[in-house]
Amino acid sequence: MIRRIVISLLATVLLITVPLAEAQQPKKIPRIGYLTASSLSANAARIEAFRQGLRELGYVEGKNIVIEYRHAEGKFDRLPALAAELVRLKVDVIVTAGPTSTRPAKEATVTISIVMAFDNDPVGSGVVASLARPGGNITGLATLSPELSGKRLELLKEILSKLSRVAVLGTSTTPGTAQELKEAELAAGAFGVKLQHLDVVSPKDIETAFRAASTGHADAVLVLNSAILLSQRRQLVDLAVKSRLPAIYNVPEFVEDGGFMSYGVSFIDLHRRAATYVDKILKGAKPADLPVEQPRKFDFVINLKAAKQIGVTIPPNVLARADKVIK
Numbered sequence: 001m002i003r004r005i006v007i008s009l010l011a012t013v014l015l016i017t018v019p020l021a022e023a024q025q026p027k028k029i030p031r032i033g034y035l036t037a038s039s040l041s042a043n044a045a046r047i048e049a050f051r052q053g054l055r056e057l058g059y060v061e062g063k064n065i066v067i068e069y070r071h072a073e074g075k076f077d078r079l080p081a082l083a084a085e086l087v088r089l090k091v092d093v094i095v096t097a098g099p100t101s102t103r104p105a106k107e108a109t110v111t112i113s114i115v116m117a118f119d120n121d122p123v124g125s126g127v128v129a130s131l132a133r134p135g136g137n138i139t140g141l142a143t144l145s146p147e148l149s150g151k152r153l154e155l156l157k158e159i160l161s162k163l164s165r166v167a168v169l170g171t172s173t174t175p176g177t178a179q180e181l182k183e184a185e186l187a188a189g190a191f192g193v194k195l196q197h198l199d200v201v202s203p204k205d206i207e208t209a210f211r212a213a214s215t216g217h218a219d220a221v222l223v224l225n226s227a228i229l230l231s232q233r234r235q236l237v238d239l240a241v242k243s244r245l246p247a248i249y250n251v252p253e254f255v256e257d258g259g260f261m262s263y264g265v266s267f268i269d270l271h272r273r274a275a276t277y278v279d280k281i282l283k284g285a286k287p288a289d290l291p292v293e294q295p296r297k298f299d300f301v302i303n304l305k306a307a308k309q310i311g312v313t314i315p316p317n318v319l320a321r322a323d324k325v326i327k
Contacts, residue, residue, distance in 0.1 A: 030059075030282050031066045033086035033112075035105055036097035038231035039073050043097055045253060046271040050095065050117070053275025074203060074231040076100060076173075083108035093278050096140075097271075099175040100227045102127055106138060113287045115277040116140030118270045120176025120225060122292060131292040139287040140277055141270045142294055146179035149224060150187030152248045152263050155300075156220050157191045158318050160246060163220060167196045167213035167245075169206075169236075170224030180224045195222075203232045210239045221247035223254070233257055237306075244310045252301040255326060260306045266297035299323050 034050070036043050047069075051061060059065040068091055070082040083104040086094055094112055096102040099119045106114065106127060118141050119127060128134035131142065157163050168184060170177045181197060188195045196216045198209040206229070213221060221240055223229055229236055230253065237259045240247040249255065249262040273293065280290060303326040307314055319325065 029066055031091045033068045033091035033094040035083055035094060035101045036071045037076055037100040037227035040071050042231040046267055049268045049271040050275055053272040057275055057279045074228055079104040093281050095274055098227055110137055113281045114138040115274050117274040118143050125175045128292055134292055135288050137287050139290040139292055141273060142292050143265045144294055145265055146183045148264050149180040149184040152222055153184055153187040155263055156248055159314055160220060163193055165194050165218050166220050166222050167198055167218035168222045169198050169200055169209055171201055171226040171228050172199045174226050177224055200228055206232055206235055210243055214243055221245050223247060223249045225250050241309050246310055246312050252299050255301045255303045258306055261302045263300045265295040266299050269297040
């Protein structure tokens, strides 16, 4: 009888303690890797948009999600090692801030899910099989808008009626640059404008490029998508003002730092939307089955203070179309 009572008590204790032990097991907090080719300060607004997107989905950094930031400070040769470091940390998802970061991440892992905050041409560059069914371990957002370089040239022509020469600053190693240049050349032919392509493959090339633009008698500057140019945007803006050259940029960060004007895809919106992919993957979705989405929002920003500094008057009909005017 005593033996039966002891066995019964032991069974009861086990029934109570096992669920308690399971309940006390700490819940695994997801870890996200964020990989960028530029500095965190240069990418601050986009990173905050990504965090905001996470917050809207119930994730609070430091509480129920951890973000491991890795940044190359414009030194692209550091990206493979940084990507490998995130893989060693066994993060649940890697978010790449642009195409320059996506390639090293792709080479570093075929098992960890990768979310592109944006990519100029993920199908053409072989990152995904198709937009509808990416395949593999990568999905996210694509800009797919090389035609915007032609639109920027059109805006310059509207403001500068005598526009005849434009210096084009870009980075040849950035995926999508060739398509952007092609579209710019098509638009230039239609407007009777001659382009001067200046390749910036490192920060030290920026000052050289502006000297070449001045020597080539450029009337304006067209800036293409480039992690190097974004990370060095204050220098770029200062040189444009110093040279009294109206410059149109691909993102508003340049204009907020004193640049003339920008027109392009809202990368802030793309980063916010990248959080949705992270959420779906953490809940069990496979990147291969999540379609790559395209831009929904575009920004046209003008800085009137910069316009005054370089002696340019913006026609009222152009000013009226701006989404934001900085005074």
